[in-house]
Amino acid sequence: MHTALTKSDVAALAASRGRPVSAVLAAAITTLTGGCPRSVDVALDAATRAEADVAVTRAVSDAVFEDRVEALRSLSESAQTVVLLAHLGGGSDPEVVTELVGTGADTGSATEDAVAAGLLSSTLESLPEVDRALQTVVGTRRMQSTATELLEYRCKTDTLDLDTAVTLSHSGIRHPELATYLTAAASAAAPEHAVRLYERAVTAGADPVSVAPAQAENCFLLGDLDTAEELADAALGQHDSIDVAALRVAVRVSAAVAAERGMLTRAAQLYTWLGPQRTGVDADLAIAAALVAGNSAAAESLAASDAAGPPTAAGARATLLAEGIRQSIRATSTPEVSLVTSTLLQATAMFSGTTRRASPDSAAAVAVLFALHTGDLARADATARRAVDAYPAAHPHRARLVLLRAWTSMLAGDTADAQAHLDLVRIPLSHNRNRLFEAGLRVGLARRSGDTGALLTAWDEALDVVASYSVDLLSFLPVGELLLAAVRVGQPERVAHLTAQADAVIADLHEPHAWSSSLHWYGVQAAILAEHPADLVPHARALAQAAESNRYAAALAGAGRAWLGVLQGNPNVADVEASAQSLTRFGLSWDGARLASEAALRVADTRVATSLLQTARSLRLPTAAPTTDETAEPKGSLSAREAEVAELLVLGVTYREAGARLYISAKTVEHHVARIRRRLGAGSRSELLSMLRALGYGAGSPDL
Numbered sequence: 149m150h151t152a153l154t155k156s157d158v159a160a161l162a163a164s165r166g167r168p169v170s171a172v173l174a175a176a177i178t179t180l181t182g183g184c185p186r187s188v189d190v191a192l193d194a195a196t197r198a199e200a201d202v203a204v205t206r207a208v209s210d211a212v213f214e215d216r217v218e219a220l221r222s223l224s225e226s227a228q229t230v231v232l233l234a235h236l237g238g239g240s241d242p243e244v245v246t247e248l249v250g251t252g253a254d255t256g257s258a259t260e261d262a263v264a265a266g267l268l269s270s271t272l273e274s275l276p277e278v279d280r281a282l283q284t285v286v287g288t289r290r291m292q293s294t295a296t297e298l299l300e301y302r303c304k305t306d307t308l309d310l311d312t313a314v315t316l317s318h319s320g321i322r323h324p325e326l327a328t329y330l331t332a333a334a335s336a337a338a339p340e341h342a343v344r345l346y347e348r349a350v351t352a353g354a355d356p357v358s359v360a361p362a363q364a365e366n367c368f369l370l371g372d373l374d375t376a377e378e379l380a381d382a383a384l385g386q387h388d389s390i391d392v393a394a395l396r397v398a399v400r401v402s403a404a405v406a407a408e409r410g411m412l413t414r415a416a417q418l419y420t421w422l423g424p425q426r427t428g429v430d431a432d433l434a435i436a437a438a439l440v441a442g443n444s445a446a447a448e449s450l451a452a453s454d455a456a457g458p459p460t461a462a463g464a465r466a467t468l469l470a471e472g473i474r475q476s477i478r479a480t481s482t483p484e485v486s487l488v489t490s491t492l493l494q495a496t497a498m499f500s501g502t503t504r505r506a507s508p509d510s511a512a513a514v515a516v517l518f519a520l521h522t523g524d525l526a527r528a529d530a531t532a533r534r535a536v537d538a539y540p541a542a543h544p545h546r547a548r549l550v551l552l553r554a555w556t557s558m559l560a561g562d563t564a565d566a567q568a569h570l571d572l573v574r575i576p577l578s579h580n581r582n583r584l585f586e587a588g589l590r591v592g593l594a595r596r597s598g599d600t601g602a603l604l605t606a607w608d609e610a611l612d613v614v615a616s617y618s619v620d621l622l623s624f625l626p627v628g629e630l631l632l633a634a635v636r637v638g639q640p641e642r643v644a645h646l647t648a649q650a651d652a653v654i655a656d657l658h659e660p661h662a663w664s665s666s667l668h669w670y671g672v673q674a675a676i677l678a679e680h681p682a683d684l685v686p687h688a689r690a691l692a693q694a695a696e697s698n699r700y701a702a703a704l705a706g707a708g709r710a711w712l713g714v715l716q717g718n719p720n721v722a723d724v725e726a727s728a729q730s731l732t733r734f735g736l737s738w739d740g741a742r743l744a745s746e747a748a749l750r751v752a753d754t755r756v757a758t759s760l761l762q763t764a765r766s767l768r769l770p771t772a773a774p775t776t777d778e779t780a781e782p783k784g785s786l787s788a789r790e791a792e793v794a795e796l797l798v799l800g801v802t803y804r805e806a807g808a809r810l811y812i813s814a815k816t817v818e819h820h821v822a823r824i825r826r827r828l829g830a831g832s833r834s835e836l837l838s839m840l841r842a843l844g845y846g847a848g849s850p851d852l
Contacts, residue, residue: 152183187266219265237312361397407508410580442653468495523700523734588626591633619649628670661694
């Protein structure tokens with residue numbers, strides 16, 4: 149046998165003929181010919197003859213193909229079969245070649261002839277585009293006949309391997325043994341490979357409806373919700389013709405897709421349709437979905453199932469998740485909250501990252517959300533940080549955990565870290581649940597920064613998901629942020645259906661204090677923004693009732709009372725300071741600082757106002773690392789404080805809003821503006837704004 153020529157050999161040979169070729173063309177010729185001297189000669193001759201207006205690579209490819217057709221026709225039938233077996237993945241196995249070519253044939257000589265003709269590589273593997281020559285010379289019927297013989301021999305001798313099986317399926321063979329082999333291989337493969345193997349199995353003759361549920365589950369794990377839903381629906385449409393286990397998978401995938409699309413109610417309906425007797429090992433997932441959807445009656449019905457599956461890790465994890473959610477809804481004391489945390493963390497710890505099961509939500513996400521709802525920000529961040537890497541990049545649960553880490557940072561006042569995590573994710577349009585949390589984060593960060601332009605942009609981008617989402621127990625946080633954004637932009641009616649749905653979930657679950665307190669806190673803040681003290685009262689009352697359930701709810705209740713006094717124009721300074729400090733102990737320093745600064749604007753005593761402003765400053769956390777522009781000397785010889793006021797003035801912020809952001813009174817802002825006018829010699833407000841813009845103030849912020 150010849151020694152295959154390398155790319156350098158091809159380039160040197162071309163140069164010796166007086167027709168040098170580029171490194172790219174030399175590489176293409178080497179790949180196409182497998183380094184066979186005969187085929188290289190043909191290719192270089194074609195390159196020499198190629199006309200200027202003809203692509204050289206195309207001329208080379210055509211010439212090599214024509215030579216292969218001629219060479220294949222000149223070979224014996226035995227040599228042709230050797231080439232065909234190599235194309236099908238069996239050419240390097242002497243036993244296969246001897247068995248299928250025939251014991252009387254000189255397979256050694258036939259193989260050497262095929263290599264010399266440039267139809268096989270020196271390692272007896274098929275070369276690129278040789279299949280075209282085989283189709284032309286040997287024909288489809290003979291190719292499929294030989295492929296079937298190879299498959300049956302491999303199955304008989306138990307030597308079928310995955311590469312050969314895939315190659316045979318690509319050749320168009322439909323055979324029950326091939327379909328069975330590919331289906332089994334798909335069930336053990338990683339999701340990205342499993343999806344393609346299931347497709348190959350169907351091509352080989354597997355029943356598409358039977359494999360659809362498993363194929364759908366792998367599509368879900370890759371974040372392809374549309375395909376997952378389509379395949380699961382195909383199985384559900386033929387529910388009478390598939391077994392219960394496959395039907396259970398189809399429902400599980402459909403429920404998981406529904407959850408990701410923000411339709412937990414549909415997930416619960418799917419399990420209700422499946423019924424307690426058929427949910428089997430997924431009974432706890434069904435119960436969890438019903439509870440999160442706010443359908444306690446469905447949860448009770450599903451809990452009536454006495455079907456018990458094997459004690460697998462997945463089953464134990466689902467049981468712990470369902471029990472944790474049930475406990476969280478009933479929790480009315482700090483010890484009970486601690487028990488919920490323990491149960492959910494046990495469920496989280498049982499996830500290894502290798503489980504290939506779709507589910508409406510992850511135990512880690514529920515554990516993080518519960519920690520956020522109970523003010524345990526440190527635990528929320530630690531849990532999300534540990535769990536996020538257990539999921540592959542495209543898995544929707546990974547993005548969910550990244551978003552929850554961002555949410556944790558935002559609540560803690562570290563908006564720079566929150567933005568950094570938010571920048572890590574790209575949410576597909578079909579992943580509505582993650583889009584809702586993304587929207588809540590964007591409006592929340594804009595609101596905290598006081599950037600009205602960014603808030604308006606984030607609000608406009610959120611409207612689609614706001615209109616289409618169906619609220620569940622685990623979506624109260626983004627609903628609350630979107631409520632505040634809606635009030636801030638003057639469009640509270642756009643979220644009325646979300647708050648109504650949230651109220652319905654709370655009512656169905658009989659006021660689950662551990663979850664509802666955060667939403668009531670948002671209700672308090674919405675009343676504050678709208679300056680409607682009467683709207684604050686029912687939320688403050690609900691927080692007062694929840695105060696016995698855990699320390700976080702008690703802190704929110706105290707802050708609600710303090711805010712009510714502020715809004716009524718009669719703030720209790722001691723309550724305000726105590727509540728601000730209490731909020732800060734739970735990581736809500738931004739909320740505490742805002743309470744103190746707003747109270748400072750409502751008191752008449754200058755000394756008391758100053759004390760409250762000092763409290764606000766002490767509680768405030770830095771929201772972003774200073775940039776080069778921020779650390780530069782103030783423009784136009786303004787003092788640092790005047791520069792801050794000037795920046796806000798150009799952005800159109802009112803004196804009152806500027807005071808709240810800078811933790812000074814509106815009157816003090818007015819004094820700063822007067823000094824800036826005198827310093828710059830501006831004759832009017834419009835002239836002042838023009839001069840400030842000319843000095844660069846407001847240039848780095850969105851227009852309002």
